[in-house]
Amino acid sequence: MSETQCCQNPPTLGSSSVGIGCVAEIGGLKAYITGPPDSNLAVLLVSDVFGYEAPKLRKLADKVASYGFYVVVPDFFYGDPYVPDIPERPIAVWRQSHGTDKGSEDAIRVVSALRNEGVSAIGAAGFCWGAKVVVELGKSDHIQAAVLLHPSRVTVDDIKEVKAPIAVLGAEYDKMSPPELLKQFEEILSAKPEVDAYVKIFAGVEHGWTVRYKEEDEAVVKSAEEAHKDMLDWLTKHLK
DSSP states (O other): OGGGGGGSSOOOOOTTOOOSSEEEEETTEEEEEESOTTOSEEEEEEOOTTOTTOHHHHHHHHHHHTTTOEEEEEOTTTTOOOOTTOTTSOHHHHHHHSOHHHHHHHHHHHHHHHHHTTOOEEEEEEETHHHHHHHHHTTTTSOSEEEEESOSSOOHHHHHHOOSOEEEEEEEEOSSSOHHHHHHHHHHHHTOTTSOEEEEEEEEEETTHHHHOOTTOHHHHHHHHHHHHHHHHHHHHHHO
16 A cells, blocks of 8 residues: 555654754644744644654754744644554554644644744645645645645645645655656646745655655665755745
8 A cells, every 4th residue: 555655664752852952832732842932933844644753853853943943843643643563553543543634723723823922934844644734734824835745645636725835845756646746736836826836856765755764875865855955945935
């Protein structure tokens, strides 16, 4: 099944996950928060199925924060991320309790909380599962920039409704969002001149590579770093 790609190279999770930020509550959710608290520019990172404790995701959050953004990585799974080694709870069963509809509702609450704290511009980047949440935010004025990285379950109809500037960063080998689908996204977005958009397909990598790369695979690490730079450039362009 194509969904198995969502579960490959799982991170090691735990309360001692890396990161220079802290865990606090925002919008009713626990979240990893990093970056200057007085910044009026915020970035919401929406995780894949492995959740907000993933070390590489937190490392990326700290990197985004170093650019002057107040970065929030919420726990959209309420302490219950997907765990691959529970055979009686495969990904399809786990998803029944963790739909992106609820994730989108929670994300709107987090965005509202950020606005109440004085944030003036918000960007959002979603990975795999999280990309569906971000594309929903991008259909209104909730956010000022969107980035989808190896998206899962994002449809042509979703892209047709997007209003926020959007960048889509995909993998050459991705059963969830194959290059053929991303090219459809590109065609739709090119017909919407009012929406600044950018679609890029990274050669030689698989679904999930930007946050689940293997450190010893230099080519994939380099590709992940390129995607991170593209994401940061997009957020900087539309938020600063």
